[in-house]
Amino acid sequence: MGHLRDLSTDDLRDALDRVDGKTPAIRIVAAIAYENGVSQTELATWFGVERKTIYNWLRRFDDAPPAEAARDADRPGRPTKLTSEQRRKAIESIGDDPEAAGYEADEWTPETVADYLRDRFGVEYSESSCRRLLSEERSSNVF
Numbered sequence: 001m002g003h004l005r006d007l008s009t010d011d012l013r014d015a016l017d018r019v020d021g022k023t024p025a026i027r028i029v030a031a032i033a034y035e036n037g038v039s040q041t042e043l044a045t046w047f048g049v050e051r052k053t054i055y056n057w058l059r060r061f062d063d064a065p066p067a068e069a070a071r072d073a074d075r076p077g078r079p080t081k082l083t084s085e086q087r088r089k090a091i092e093s094i095g096d097d098p099e100a101a102g103y104e105a106d107e108w109t110p111e112t113v114a115d116y117l118r119d120r121f122g123v124e125y126s127e128s129s130c131r132r133l134l135s136e137e138r139s140s141n142v143f
Contacts, residue, residue, distance in 0.1 A: 004061050024072075034054075
């Protein structure tokens with residue numbers, strides 16, 4: 001296959017330094033391994049995906065610069081129910097103790113976040129969306 005024919009391992013390593021997120025990093029690591037002789041079949045086993053997935057990952061690098069090729073394109077989805085200001089306030093609030101927001105709980109859970117969003121902003125969020133907000137809040141406080 002002609003994958004990565006115009007890219008050096010150094011190009012890929014430079015891209016690895018520039019990307020954010022686990023999935024783009026995994027794709028670049030797979031490309032580096034492929035450049036170093038690891039087969040698509042073996043990569044599929046390493047990463048627990050189908051061989052076709054590895055093929056698709058590598059094919060991306062034929063069409064775009066490495067850091068761009070490793071990232072997924074933005075996908076339009078359902079518009080958010082919260083404005084950016086409401087979202088900021090919600091994430092700020094769930095960074096504090098739930099009792100400060102009037103909830104009898106030791107910590108925020110997806111259920112208490114859903115209650116908070118309904119009570120404070122009048123919007124219904126699914127449990128998985130509330131889990132994402134919790135994750136976003138926790139990752140924003142890492143440093």
